[in-house]
Amino acid sequence: MEEVFQIFKNWLNIGLELSQGLFSVLFLLVLVVIPIAYLCDISQSRHAVRRNYPVIGRFRYFFEHIGEFFRQYFFSMDREELPFNRAQRSWVYRAAKDISNTIAFGSSRDLNKVGTVLFVNCPYPTLGEDATPVSEQIIGAGCKYPYITKSIFNISGMSYGALSKPAILALSEGSKIAGCWLNTGEGGLSKYHLQSGCDLVFQLGTAKYGVRDPFNDSISESKLMDVAANSQVRMFEIKLSQGGKPGKGGILPGAKVTAEIAKIRCIPKGKDSISPNRHPEIKNDADLLDMIAYIREVTGKPVGFKTVIGSEQWLDHLFGLICQRGKASAPDFISVDGADGGTGAAPMPLLDDMGLPLSESLPMLSNKLREYELNERVKVIASGKLITPADAAWALCLGANFIASARGFMFALGCIQALQCNKDTCPTGITTHNKKLQRGLNPKLKSIRVANYVKNIVHEIGMIAHSCGVKHPLELERHHARIVQANGLSIPLDTLYPNSKTKKFKERRNWETRPWSKKKSAPNILEDTIVNVSLKDLSEKRALARKDGNANN
Ligand SMILES: Cc1cc2nc3c(=O)[nH]c(=O)nc-3n(C[C@H](O)[C@H](O)[C@H](O)COP(=O)(O)O)c2cc1C
DSSP, X not given: XXXXXXXXXXXXXXXXXXXXXXXXXXXXXXHHHHHHHHHHHHHOOSOHHHHHSTTTTHHXXXXXXXXXXXXXXXXXXTTTOSSSOHHXXXXXXXXXXXXXXXXXXXXXXXXXSTTOEEEOOOSSOOOGGGOOOOOOEEEOTTSSSXXXXXXXXXXXXOOBTTBOHHHHHHHHHHHHHHTOEEEOGXXXXXXXXXXXXXXXXXXXXXXXXXXXXXXXXXXXXXHHHHHHHSTTEEEEEEESOOTTSTXXXXXXXXXXXXXXXXHXXXXXXXXXXXXXXXXXXXXXXXXXXHHHHHHHHHHOSOEEEEEOOOOHHHHHHHHHHHHHHOGGGSOSEEEEEOTTOOOSSOOHHHXXXXXXXXXXXXXXXHHXXXXXXXXXXXXXXXXXXXXXXXXXXXXXXXXXXXXXXXXHHHXXXXXXXXXXXXXXXXXXXXXXXXXXXXXXXXXXXXXXXHHHHHHHHXXXXXXXXXXXXXXXXXXXXXXXXXXXOTTSOEEEXXXXXXXOOOXXXXXXXXXXXXGGGGSTXXXXXXXXXXXXXXXHHHHHHHHHHHXXXXXXX
16 A cells, blocks of 8 residues: 555655756746847837737737637627527527427517517417418429429538538438428539438539539530439539629638549649639520520520629519510529528628628519519529528518528538638538538438428427418418517518509510610610520520620630
């Protein structure tokens, strides 16, 4: 016993001597480092704070850096943070883990705040046995291969590149289990998207990744046909813009362009991947409709476009042209993204200040479709911070046929809103290609969370619908929700955004007399109109346009 005590005493002494030595070294280091830092700070002129407050001024940068991470844990209230507050994130985390999402004591939400949505409860809610499941919706009924789906909540475009391999695998597997679609985003189609056999929407970005003809930077018809030949690819989405950066193409920082991603996109490894800020061959509405017709003709599948809306004049112009060409020329769907949509990387002015949020653009789009009698023909997919049941139900009231979410699914994968998507340092492995950080993301486990999230959000959207007295979510209409105004009182959504009336066709044909279209710069749509669009015409027209473009260069 005494021997053991002696050994312990010896080790203790060694430990104490070591720490004493370490402390002396540290003390000496501090004595040397502080004067050096002091001299550096007062002799530099780049940072005013460091020059005026040498050494101590450096702590400002340190606290600013760590404050970003600590605010959400210690200082922000449940409903305070942006883009998503703790209450919203927690709802998604719990739904994804399939654990109870009930709350005790009372709501922590301020119900008098301007813009708060309140649903109109029915005195006689729909009984469980009277409720019906969401019915099938057909997108592109006139196509050779229309897409028929019951899924109202789906995964919005995020490319393999912006997201990691395990994240794409988890989303793909999760969407297969849940029966929803997964949009590829603009980075092309990878084997990870295909692995589970889920339904896919192929997004055609401005750089045409995945279907690009390397000789003219436009679409390669054979590559497009190859993608379309895959039965998992159910629809094609032409990306005009996304809410996070209207008017700017995709940005994938060089740090995230790995050898595999470079190969899929046909771009150099390690260099920033910057897509053009517009499809070079889509200059106006006529070109857009031509492109839609061309892709639909080549693929036989529904084709739509994704956009942020800035004004209703554009919609008048586009829908006017569709009416002239015939309803068949219309896109099969329009994905409307709110200006507060997410992104992997975007410049601040476009992120903060460009385009309309869904609260304005969604009712505007749905009214215009009704006005031009296109609401049956063109399905509306809404995205933009619709991550909880109430957000999604509100969008359905405003006229959406489907909801798509990107960041909701990132939370389901475990995103902690660290705001590092553009740095390849995502701590949860979702938006990084760093293998060490990806270790934390188990695709099998997270795919279950993705599927749970869909199951629970759809269940609770249904709960809201039943409380409003309708049988299923697609029966929700504007009068089922109200919105709080500046005077603290709420008004129904159908008063704020009255449903528009269908105009007579003759009246619509007069669109070219609208003041803005008289401007010289307005495209001469009547001349551009192709009434019977044929593949041959379109190929020739595109070849001519390319030639023109080259001549102009
Ligand atoms: C990491 C990330 C990558 C994205 N990549 C794309 C993309 O490739 N194409 C696209 O159209 N939108 C992209 N988006 C936008 C989303 O598809 C979606 O429109 C937007 O984030 C709004 O949905 P949310 O609020 O549910 O995130 C991306 C968003 C995020 C967060």
